[in-house]
Amino acid sequence: MTGTLINVAAILAGTLAGVLVGERLPGRVRRRVLDGLGLVTLVVGVDLALEWRETSALYVLGGILLGGIAGEALRIEDRIAGLGDRLQSRVERGGRDAGNVSGAFFTASLLFCVGPLTVVGSIQDGLTGDYEALATKSVLDGFASVALAASLGPGVAFAAVSVLVIQGAITLGAGLFDSILAEGSDALAALVSAGGLLVIGISLKLLEIKDVRVGNFLPALVIAPALVGLVSLVS
Secondary structure (H helix, E strand, O other), rough: OOHHHHHHHHHHHHHHHHHHHOOOOHHHHHHHHHHHHHHHHHHHHHHHHOOOOHHHHHHHHHHHHHHHHHHHHHHHHHHHHHHHHHHHHHHHHOOOOOOHHHHHHHHHHHHHHHOOOHHHHHHHHHHHHHHHHHHHHHHHHHHHHHHHHHHHOOOHHHHHHHHHHHHHHHHHHHHHHHOOOOOOOOOHHHHHHHHHHHHHHHHHOOOOOOOOOOHHHOOOOHHHHHHHHHHHHHO
């Protein structure tokens, strides 16, 4: 859990710095900061998505399509957004300025949790105690927290809870994923590529190009590598 705790601390520290900086920036500058984060996120997403060259693009395509259908049926994005709305209501009832708590929590949670480092780093931390990958992710998330908090407000800090729950669960259950997501496997490549496509969706949201409803595609992170396993069993 060491890597996850470092990650949580980086998000909280980045949020604090972003809120302090954001209060001193005019609106147009905060928008440019968010645009810059969106552009960087887009490049990272494309780089990750191209991992499908190491496996079959059909696994990724199937994972995204089936994952989107499953996500719509389960209304995953609505449920995450609803949680953000409840957090916003609690902050408002406390007599504090809520800002965009719901939007900040939702966007930051997706950005910090859908990348492949979330899964791979957590597995490494759980199996070997090597948290280098999560430490690297912590640095990236810390800087992203600064940019998000400067533009969207302190609600970004609530995403630290999402990271703690999701990465912590993967770390504690790492033994279940070791053989499936081994280094260089087709299943890992499919997971990384599907995660990259979701990251691209987040970048489009940050850039205000299109709301792709990335939350409803989260099942793709399970379905894409599962398709690899299914095909290997059949063949």
